[in-house]
Amino acid sequence: MTSSTIEAPRSPRPVARKRRVNWEKWGWLYMRGSGVLLIVLIAAHLFTNLIAGQGGVKAIDFAFVGGKWSNPFWKVWDTLLLWLALIHGSNGMRTIVNDYVSNPKVRKTMLIALLASSVVLLLLGTLVIYTFDPCPAGSLPSDLPSFCPAQ
Amino acid sequence: MSTVLEERPAAADAIQKFTATMMIRRFDPDVDTEPRWQEFSVEMLPTDRVLDALHQIKWEQDGSLTFRRSCAHGVCGSDAMRINGRNRLACKTLMKDLDISKPVYVEAIKGLPLEKDLVVDMEPFFASYREVQPFLQSSSKPEKERLQSAEQRARFDDTTKCILCAACTSSCPVFWTDGQYFGPAAIVNAHRFIFDSRDEASEVRLDILNDKEGVWRCRTTFNCTEACPRGIQVTQAIAEVKAAVLRGRP
Ligand code: HEM
Ligand code: SF4
Numbered sequence: 001m002t003s004s005t006i007e008a009p010r011s012p013r014p015v016a017r018k019r020r021v022n023w024e025k026w027g028w029l030y031m032r033g034s035g036v037l038l039i040v041l042i043a044a045h046l047f048t049n050l051i052a053g054q055g056g057v058k059a060i061d062f063a064f065v066g067g068k069w070s071n072p073f074w075k076v077w078d079t080l081l082l083w084l085a086l087i088h089g090s091n092g093m094r095t096i097v098n099d100y101v102s103n104p105k106v107r108k109t110m111l112i113a114l115l116a117s118s119v120v121l122l123l124l125g126t127l128v129i130y131t132f133d134p135c136p137a138g139s140l141p142s143d144l145p146s147f148c149p150a151q
Numbered sequence: 152m153s154t155v156l157e158e159r160p161a162a163a164d165a166i167q168k169f170t171a172t173m174m175i176r177r178f179d180p181d182v183d184t185e186p187r188w189q190e191f192s193v194e195m196l197p198t199d200r201v202l203d204a205l206h207q208i209k210w211e212q213d214g215s216l217t218f219r220r221s222c223a224h225g226v227c228g229s230d231a232m233r234i235n236g237r238n239r240l241a242c243k244t245l246m247k248d249l250d251i252s253k254p255v256y257v258e259a260i261k262g263l264p265l266e267k268d269l270v271v272d273m274e275p276f277f278a279s280y281r282e283v284q285p286f287l288q289s290s291s292k293p294e295k296e297r298l299q300s301a302e303q304r305a306r307f308d309d310t311t312k313c314i315l316c317a318a319c320t321s322s323c324p325v326f327w328t329d330g331q332y333f334g335p336a337a338i339v340n341a342h343r344f345i346f347d348s349r350d351e352a353s354e355v356r357l358d359i360l361n362d363k364e365g366v367w368r369c370r371t372t373f374n375c376t377e378a379c380p381r382g383i384q385v386t387q388a389i390a391e392v393k394a395a396v397l398r399g400r401p
């Protein structure tokens with residue numbers, strides 16, 4: 001048998017994979033980096049909220065959050081928690097969407113919705129942390145919580 | 152020693168034949184629209200393997216049963232199949248090691264196009280394999296041996312054992328949903344050359360695997376390591392390639 005009788009491979013090489021900027025490596029690194037930081041951030045968050053403050057989960061109310069956010073330390077802490085966890089969670093959801101959604105149009109729609117909702121939540125959350133005022137001036141005393149001086 | 156001879160007939164009697172039920176997932180593209188399960192009864196010896204059960208069915212009961220096998224001794228990698236929900240080589244799985252009180256379920260490996268009965272189209276699997284350039288690349292002419300120390304050889308020893316059976320790749324849930332993913336076997340075979348001190352194209356392969364469909368798709372499920380009939384630490388090999396991509400060198 002000469003080589004000319006050997007047929008060409010049944011199927012050609014698959015379409016060449018695109019060589020573009022590759023974010024997957026950075027996404028992978030981010031999931032691990034943020035994961036390690038989240039262990040510390042979440043553990044301390046749970047400890048101060050549930051264990052250190054005696055009252056347990058029942059003690060967490062508007063006043064408790066107001067008290068925590070009067071301290072710049074917890075503002076920064078909660079901002080880090082918000083950004084790291086939300087980006088971590090939405091990047092994880094992106095992975096899952098890529099896993100399960102095979103229809104390209106549905107996939108694109110879901111990824112855009114995911115991105116849009118994450119951006120809105122990040123901005124809104126950050127805005128709340130830094131503009132939070134439990135006793136806004138000029139409010140009706142009946143609208144204010146009991147611990148405000150105007151009450 | 153003479154007593155041994157006298158005892159021999161009794162020992163032979165002790166080898167009990169048993170009947171096992173085989174449930175085979177059949178698919179004939181000319182007739183079936185969907186695969187269907189078919190039941191067979193086989194007479195087995197404890198030393199028989201799943202491959203022997205398939206042979207008995209094909210040779211004595213239903214000649215249309217289609218499956219691949221070549222060496223029948225765990226060397227060629229052609230008879231990977233899903234046996235009782237786990238990817239194994241039919242020629243390396245003893246019937247007595249399975250639960251014979253229940254039917255033994257045998258089906259084709261998943262994630263590759265089913266062609267007939269237990270035969271799948273392996274081409275997508277080999278296409279990924281070819282893409283990682285699984286051959287030695289060196290600029291020097293092969294005029295004499297390329298020397299390597301025992302330690303340098305040991306660095307990639309585990310991944311030299313691959314027989315390209317596809318048990319790992321077809322057990323990977325990421326590959327099931329995303330056929331574009333290179334898959335564990337291609338990464339194992341890239342690892343084989345990336346960490347070979349004689350090879351000069353490691354960076355090229357690391358770049359190929361630093362792809363959207365490359366090593367980052369791996370989610371450390373360990374299915375591949377569990378499936379590998381050669382006992383290769385597949386997940387570890389993938390992790391080593393990930394670390395090498397991050398370093399930018401082996
Ligand atoms: C205790 C802190 C946490 C650690 C150490 C951690 C670690 C990780 C790691 C390493 C991955 C990547 C898995 C892979 O690629 O195979 C991951 C995935 C993921 N994480 Fe986290 N994470 C933490 C907290 C969170 C939180 C608070 C959320 C939700 C906001 C979250 C949501 C997700 C999701 C949705 C995925 C994708 C799951 C998948 O790939 O199937 N994680 N996590
Ligand atoms: S790594 Fe193991 S399971 Fe995967 S193809 Fe090679 S021999 Fe088969």
Ligand code: FES
Nearest residue numbers: 223225227228242
């Ligand atoms: S027939 Fe060759 S590996 Fe099983």
